[in-house]
Each structure stands twice: as structure tokens, then as C-alpha cells.
Amino acid sequence: MRVPGPIDLHTHSSVSDGTETPAELIAAAAAAGIGTVALTDHDSTAGWAEASEAAERTGVGLLPGMELSTRRGWASIHMLGYLFDPADEALLAETTRIRTDRLSRAETMVDRIAQDYELEWADVVAQTTPGATVGRPHIADALVARGHSRDRGEAFATILHWRAGYYEPHYAPEPLEGVRLIRAAGGVPVIAHPAVSRDRLPPVDYLAELVDAGLFGVEARHRDNSPDGVRELLRLADHFGLQITGSSDYHGTGKHNRLGENTTDPEVAEMIIAEATGWKPVLPEQSTRT
Incomplete structure (x- = not known):
């Protein structure tokens, strides 16, 4: 073939x-x-x-x-x-179990980040398409849209890094x-x-x-x-x-x-x-x- x-x-x-x-x-x-x-x-x-x-x-x-x-x-x-x-x-x-846990994990991380940065769950939803597997990249995009990071790379290296204290495993x-x-x-x-x-x-x-x-x-x-x-x-x-x-x-x-x-x-x-x-x-x- x-x-x-x-x-x-x-x-x-x-x-x-x-x-x-x-x-x-x-x-x-x-x-x-x-x-x-x-x-x-x-x-x-x-x-x-x-x-x-x-x-x-x-x-x-x-x-x-x-x-x-x-x-x-x-x-x-x-x-x-x-x-x-x-x-x-x-x-x-x-995979259904993983995606469900990814979603609740993302919500938990946004709640933590929102204590220190202006960010809402609606900001993350705005970065996704219907039915998408929601993950940290969508949070990163929301942080960029809010002006907290320049791009995904910076968001992952700073706010979304596990050392920042907002990280949650799935x-x-x-x-x-x-x-x-x-x-x-x-x-x-x-x-x-x-x-x-x-x-x-x-x-x-x-x-x-x-x-x-x-x-x-x-x-x-x-x-x-x-x-x-x-x-x-x-x-x-x-x-x-x-x-x-x-x-x-x-x-x-x-x-x-x-x-x-x-x-x-x-x-x-x-x-x-x-x-x-x-x-x-x-x-x-x-x-x-x-």
C-alpha cells in the first residue's frame, strides 16, 4: 500500500x-x-x-x-x-473519563488563577470550539486574550507552570x-x-x-x-x-x-x-x- x-x-x-x-x-x-x-x-x-x-x-x-x-x-x-x-x-x-476530568481540572485551575488575575471560565470557553477537549492551552489562550501573557509559550512558562501554584493534574x-x-x-x-x-x-x-x-x-x-x-x-x-x-x-x-x-x-x-x-x-x- x-x-x-x-x-x-x-x-x-x-x-x-x-x-x-x-x-x-x-x-x-x-x-x-x-x-x-x-x-x-x-x-x-x-x-x-x-x-x-x-x-x-x-x-x-x-x-x-x-x-x-x-x-x-x-x-x-x-x-x-x-x-x-x-x-x-x-x-x-x-477517553470520556479523561476528557471529563480534563474539564473539571481546567475549571479548578481557572478558579485558582482568578484569585490573582482577572480571568473567568467564560474567557476559556471563548477560546474553544463546541465539543473540544479542553486543556491548559485554552487557558493559555484566555490569559493571552486578557493581556496577562504574550503568547501560549509565555503562559506555560509562567502562570501555567506547575511551580506557579495553580497547576492541577488530571x-x-x-x-x-x-x-x-x-x-x-x-x-x-x-x-x-x-x-x-x-x-x-x-x-x-x-x-x-x-x-x-x-x-x-x-x-x-x-x-x-x-x-x-x-x-x-x-x-x-x-x-x-x-x-x-x-x-x-x-x-x-x-x-x-x-x-x-x-x-x-x-x-x-x-x-x-x-x-x-x-x-x-x-x-x-x-x-x-x-
Whole structure:
């Protein structure tokens, strides 16, 4: 199955914390010369239908997916899942629980921030689209709109940083459970940007458990990964036989990340498609959406 390149396997739309609708994201990918893109909104598949229709119109290949929130101890570890069944009951129940807790967590943080800054929940709602997975980026946008921060980056580095005292964690399953859920739904799991620093990598024994549970690969090509972390990550990937992916983590104007700044080899994308049993990609001249 031919997968046209360049291939960018990690992007976000306004269904979560991107600034473009799924259709606008696909249009942006086409304009940037991207051959195939994966839509991976946080804990949601609500953008799949719109993105698929846009992909069929524009000729951009699409791998529908999701960035599943997972946590081990205090460490947030995101799990990219591709081509799983979006109606799978266990996965759907877990993402519903995550999104519900994300919402209450955001409300708690806004209440805390409002004690020191002029900010209301309505300000955050104004930065979201109906049904979006609400998160800290929307609070950041509200802080920018209120003039408390210049951009998302400054908001995350100051008011929304955990050291500022307003932070509140949200529920997320263990990464091992995330891998199992994605595989049980017929999908293919990849750890998102795991090499921010060498000491943030999953311990070797835990990584072995993830591999045994069905982990497919690691997102080694990502702007947030550190050079030292990537070197160790590549060594571990080689040891465990994990595949390497590359992505932009594009958020529209929400981040500086640009479409296609890191890409995935076509052979790896083809392996993902071959292993997936939950959903089919949309590829040029081969409309395969189920």
C-alpha cells in the first residue's frame, strides 16, 4: 500500500488544542506539500469524519489517530494511537473519563488563577470550539486574550507552570494500559516525544513491558526531544526492535511547530497500516475509509 510523502504523523486541530478545524488542517497540509498526515487530537476522535472528507477532496493521505493521555507516577507520557476502532467500548470509556476530568481540572485551575488575575471560565470557553477537549492551552489562550501573557509559550512558562501554584493534574491511565487499550481496539501505539531529556525516558524494564504489550514505536524525530535523549532512545529502539517515527506536533498558530518539520519514513507508515485492524486510512486514489 503506497503512502505518499512527506509523512507527518502528529498534528492537532481545534477538536483539541489546535487553532484550525480538521478541514483547515488538511488544507494547510496540502499547501505545505505534505503527502500524508495523521490527525491526533488529544483523547478525541471527533475530527476524523471532517478530516477524512477534506482528505478525499484534496488528495492528502490521512491516518486518523489520537494522542492518548497516560501517566506513570508524576510523569505525563502521551501515547499516539493510529487507525483504531473509534467505537471500541473500553477505549471510548477511558477517553470520556479523561476528557471529563480534563474539564473539571481546567475549571479548578481557572478558579485558582482568578484569585490573582482577572480571568473567568467564560474567557476559556471563548477560546474553544463546541465539543473540544479542553486543556491548559485554552487557558493559555484566555490569559493571552486578557493581556496577562504574550503568547501560549509565555503562559506555560509562567502562570501555567506547575511551580506557579495553580497547576492541577488530571486523570490518565498508565502507559501500559494505554498500549493495551489501543491494541485491543485494533490500533497501533507509538510513544509521543519521549526523549525530552535522557532521564525522562521510560525505565528499561518498563519499556520492555510496553513492548510486550504491543508498543510499535517511538517518536524520535520531534523538536522537543533532546540530542542526548534521542541518542539513548535510538539505542533502546534498536535493542527492542521498535520503529522510529517523526512528526511536527503541529497546532496551527498555537505553537511554532511547522508541518513537515519532522517526518516518518514511508516504510514505517506502511507497517502501521499493515498492522492496524480497527480503521483504514484515506489515501489518494484509494478511498478506504470504513
